[in-house]
Amino acid sequence: MSTLVRTTYPVPIEDLIPAARQLAADLGVVPSRNRIMKEFRIGAEKARVVLNALNEPTPAPAEPHLRSVPNPVEIEHSDSPDEMPPAPKGAEASPQVAAPVDLGTATQTTPIGDSPAVVPTTGRPVRSWPVLLLALPAFVAVWSGWVGLGTLTGFGVVHPLPGIADGFTINSAITLPIGVETYAAFALRVWLSGKVPAAARRFAKWSALSALVLGALGQVAYHLLEAAGVVRAPWQITTVVACLPVAVLGMGAALAHLIHARPNQNAEK
Template sequence: MAALLPRVRAWVADLGAVPSRNRIMAEFKVGAPKARAILAALTDENPTPPPPRALHAVPEPTSEPDPEVETEPAAEETEAQVTPAADPVPNPEPVRVWPVVLLALPAFVAIWGGWVGLGRLTGFGPIQLLPGIWDDLSFNSAITLPIGVEAYAAFALRVWLSGSTRSGRAREFAKWSAFASLGLGMAGQIAYHLMAAAAVTIAPWPITTLVSCLPVVVLGSGAALAHLLANTSDAEVTA
């Protein structure tokens, strides 16, 4: 302070007027307390302004914030400090598989037996796969009915209900074909059990005609659904 005050007096003499606190701070790079003390000393020494002298242009110092004055934090920072962090979303409980298996086993046995029995009543049975090449290789075509119809119904249901299916046309086709496949499965079970209860050994021709067409219908529906899944031109983003 004692060493700085003579320099300030000489600067004030050249300036011709008592400067403000901010100008003293900007000119001599001092803080607000020291600038106020220097300004008070200059005011006591010069109660009246000195006569004007030759002045030279002095650039107006840029206003700097007072280092002693604490600025308030921004509203966003205050809210960020006050607002508690959101609780993390708990992980969803995994789906247990054993209840589904327990439900599916008896249904699988009943459906398998009904379709195989209906196939026998409608002409499905053992066939030679490679006649003249391997005559002993035979296959009972009655098992193609439960494998084809019920497997397609499960596949179509998965395509319809899965969130990963992006094609709207594939989802729509899978929904209605799944309903149709399940309906055919129920009709087949009803037909077999009614004929078995009546001791029928050969199914009527309308039932035989319908059942014989099922493998072709399943093949066509499966191929159509696979093509719709591969076609992404009408894909829609699912949430």
């Protein structure tokens, strides 16, 4: 993807806006301000002006107005202007094109005289702090479940630095909740952000759902084994759990690559 802008410095805004629109068409989404700054090597203020121009709705072109033209023969044989054939009803009326309305803000219609007026209204933003209250009990349950399942499948205390720090130990079971649940939250954020290429958003969607389902199955497996008094998980569960750190690493690296990939890198050669 090549961006066509004039090589003079500084680059005028009128040259940057068409190039930014072409970049948005190649990406499939409106690029962020940082992406515009990096792509065109401009400052934050000029990038903000370009981004505002990209976010402005484009008004729909007005339909061409067609008028009825009388037959030349009838004009030639008419004796006076009063005998001219009347124009069709409504021919002189021009179509009225409504002004574009920003769908990002709520609107309410307030009658003023005989014509309604659209008055934009803004509400309070939705607070996200309740998510922390939801996350605390979920964190305790998920963490204990994954660590318990890891203990049943062979994860345990290890010495990660033998010969360097022999007294330093760590329980390798903590890699399960950190890897699986962190990736699920990250992929979910990428999917719902709407600011990444289509390929990255598609991969984030399916991998996030898969990670959430896998996390739920891990919790179910641990509680079933614990309720049955099993001290060693079956080999099928052990095999799946042992592969989780490697799978999470691969999905995370793939998603990071797709987020920063150019559109032409995803095209088939």
